[in-house]
Amino acid sequence: MAQSECGNFCDAGREQTCCKQTAGTIARSSASKVFPDKIYKSVQAKGKDVTGMTCECGVFGAISCGDYPTSLDIAQMICLGLVALQHRGQESAGIVTSQGKNSKNFAVHKGMGMISNIFNDEAIRKLKGNLGIGHTRYSTAAASEAVNCQPFVVHTAHGALAIAHNGELVNCESLRREVLERGVGLSTHSDSELIAQSLCCAPEDVSEHDGPNWPARIRHFMTLAPLSYSLVVMHKEKIYAVRDSYGNRPLCLGKIVAYDAGHANIDEQLAEGWVVSSESCGFLSIGARYVREVEPGEIIELSRNGYRTVDIVERPDYKRMAFCIFEYVYFARSDSMFEGQMVYSARLQCGRQLARESPLDADLVSSVPESGTAAAHGYARESGLPFGEVLCKNRYVGRTFIQPSNRLRQLGVAKKFGALAQNVEGKRIVLVDDSIVRGNTIGPIIKLLRDAGATEVHIRIASPPLQYPCYMGINIPTREELIANKLNATQLACHVGADSLTYLSVQGLVKAVQMNKSHVNPLKSGYCTACLTGEYPGGLPEELSW
Numbered sequence: 001m002a003q004s005e006c007g008n009f010c011d012a013g014r015e016q017t018c019c020k021q022t023a024g025t026i027a028r029s030s031a032s033k034v035f036p037d038k039i040y041k042s043v044q045a046k047g048k049d050v051t052g053m054t055c056e057c058g059v060f061g062a063i064s065c066g067d068y069p070t071s072l073d074i075a076q077m078i079c080l081g082l083v084a085l086q087h088r089g090q091e092s093a094g095i096v097t098s099q100g101k102n103s104k105n106f107a108v109h110k111g112m113g114m115i116s117n118i119f120n121d122e123a124i125r126k127l128k129g130n131l132g133i134g135h136t137r138y139s140t141a142a143a144s145e146a147v148n149c150q151p152f153v154v155h156t157a158h159g160a161l162a163i164a165h166n167g168e169l170v171n172c173e174s175l176r177r178e179v180l181e182r183g184v185g186l187s188t189h190s191d192s193e194l195i196a197q198s199l200c201c202a203p204e205d206v207s208e209h210d211g212p213n214w215p216a217r218i219r220h221f222m223t224l225a226p227l228s229y230s231l232v233v234m235h236k237e238k239i240y241a242v243r244d245s246y247g248n249r250p251l252c253l254g255k256i257v258a259y260d261a262g263h264a265n266i267d268e269q270l271a272e273g274w275v276v277s278s279e280s281c282g283f284l285s286i287g288a289r290y291v292r293e294v295e296p297g298e299i300i301e302l303s304r305n306g307y308r309t310v311d312i313v314e315r316p317d318y319k320r321m322a323f324c325i326f327e328y329v330y331f332a333r334s335d336s337m338f339e340g341q342m343v344y345s346a347r348l349q350c351g352r353q354l355a356r357e358s359p360l361d362a363d364l365v366s367s368v369p370e371s372g373t374a375a376a377h378g379y380a381r382e383s384g385l386p387f388g389e390v391l392c393k394n395r396y397v398g399r400t401f402i403q404p405s406n407r408l409r410q411l412g413v414a415k416k417f418g419a420l421a422q423n424v425e426g427k428r429i430v431l432v433d434d435s436i437v438r439g440n441t442i443g444p445i446i447k448l449l450r451d452a453g454a455t456e457v458h459i460r461i462a463s464p465p466l467q468y469p470c471y472m473g474i475n476i477p478t479r480e481e482l483i484a485n486k487l488n489a490t491q492l493a494c495h496v497g498a499d500s501l502t503y504l505s506v507q508g509l510v511k512a513v514q515m516n517k518s519h520v521n522p523l524k525s526g527y528c529t530a531c532l533t534g535e536y537p538g539g540l541p542e543e544l545s546w
């Protein structure tokens with residue numbers, strides 16, 4: 001393949017415009033809307049790149065039932081729950097436990113790095129308790145430093161309060177000003193600490209003769225901050241599980257059952273305890289069974305007697321629900337359940353839809369592992385082409401998104417894959433991936449496959465082009481870094497050396513993720529697609545005084 005004048009490997013024989021000639025057109029056409037810079041960038045540690053569509057944090061909570069102390073090893077359980085959520089954040093983690101009603105303080109262990117490096121047997125032994133919450137972090141709103149590790153613990157007039165947060169407050173700055181004006185000091189730039197401090201003061205119209213009214217305080221906070229959060233909040237012998245009213249971030253509930261309970265009807269099984277988690281993927285590994293999602297706007301109270309909904313906060317102006325569609329596309333583990341369906345099934349449908357939208361004659365359908373694999377199976381099934389593996393992935397290299405700088409990301413891609421040469425040689429390959437962000441992954445892979453003897457490599461992407469920033473807890477790179485803002489699909493194919501490249505349409509994606517849902521109640525569904533469309537839940541950033 002000849003190198004074109006733009007310096008990229010364009011196939012001179014194909015009838016397409018060189019990337020260099022029309023790149024400006026893409027940049028101009030998508031520049032009509034003005035999006036504010038994310039304020040958090042000003043508080044990032046010096047010299048640290050803020051790059052990558054990095055996500056997203058995992059929160060976890062567990063409480064045992066019956067008389068305390070119980071035999072459940074709560075800290076161990078939370079630790080395993082966090083290991084299952086490790087894909088959601090790898091910068092730092094923490095666990096906070098409570099003995100229950102009479103405990104004066106919490107046991108806390110937090111640190112930088114991966115869960116397996118932070119928690120050893122001794123640390124777990126010291127985390128005594130009958131209930132606890134945990135967090136694994138990818139930073140969005142304050143530097144990746146020990147001081148910002150979660151859960152946050154603050155001391156209130158009613159004892160210690162711990163909070164773990166997944167998401168990002170869109171109106172963080174105005175809320176921050178408000179809290180500071182009330183005379184409350186903040187020790188970090190973290191929006192999660194801000195939530196903790198917001199909950200410390202009782203709202204003026206709430207009477208607290210019988211002690212703190214946490215549901216009322218949480219409701220008050222929710223009316224001040226529309227987006228985005230899934231929270232676990234612990235005080236003495238209770239945990240509150242909270243999801244913002246748009247349902248932007250995921251959160252679900254599970255029941256801890258007896259080890260030998262088998263697959264019997266969950267309603268008939270005795271609860272040994274309860275768990276809440278960003279995703280359900282870890283439930284089986286800790287002996288818990290999936291019960292249901294926390295509903296948008298719902299505040300659930302967990303105690304040793306069980307769980308109950310204590311309030312549901314409505315969305316402002318009856319706006320639509322806005323569950324992050326990228327949880328389906330990439331973020332979540334494929335064995336997690338959202339909206340009554342496995343993430344894997346939704347990804348499979350995305351692949352099927354992609355095959356309907358962009359059919360092709362080829363010898364083999366394959367995937368860029370991991371998260372592209374389900375969609376590739378879907379594409380193969382729909383098209384009738386055989387599925388075969390063409391890449392071997394080194395499992396010891398982290399997710400591409402979760403790398404600190406572009407240079408390291410590129411090196412990471414090169415180290416990450418090997419071609420299964422004998423599966424590839426002489427083949428026309430349809431290669432399916434879930435998404436393209438900066439376009440660093442796909443080019444080197446195409447080169448690997450061509451070097452291994454592939455005769456054609458056609459790229460099919462099971463999501464639409466990413467073009468806009470996310471203000472709700474996902475680090476999407478600057479608009480200039482997003483390859484879809486520089487090159488259209490044809491230009492990108494040329495740039496990365498593919499024979500063709502197409503994306504799934506926005507309508508196709510929304511349709512696909514709804515196909516296997518257990519219920520399609522329009523009042524109870526709706527997706528955030530802002531990074532694909534520029535349409536933000538709750539309005540444009542300035543309307544929310546961002």
Ligand SMILES: O=P(O)(O)OC[C@H]1O[C@H](OP(=O)(O)OP(=O)(O)O)[C@H](O)[C@@H]1O
Pocket residue numbers: 330368369370371372398399400401402433434435436437438439440441442
């Ligand atoms: O266009 P880029 O900026 O290069 O990023 C896109 C790639 O990053 C993600 O994979 P990743 O390897 O991070 O995770 P995965 O193993 O879950 O697919 C995603 O699935 C794409 O393959």
Ligand SMILES: NC(=O)CC[C@H](N)C(=O)O
Pocket residue numbers: 055056057137138139140141142148150165166167168169190191192473474
């Ligand atoms: N990714 C996230 O959900 C991050 C939570 C919070 N905004 C933080 O930066 O700690």
Ligand code: SF4
Pocket residue numbers: 248323324325326327469470471472473474528529530531532
């Ligand atoms: S903008 Fe994109 S990544 Fe952010 S919440 Fe919406 S769908 Fe998810």
Ligand SMILES: [Mg+2]
Pocket residue numbers: 368369370371372433434
């Ligand atoms: Mg990938």
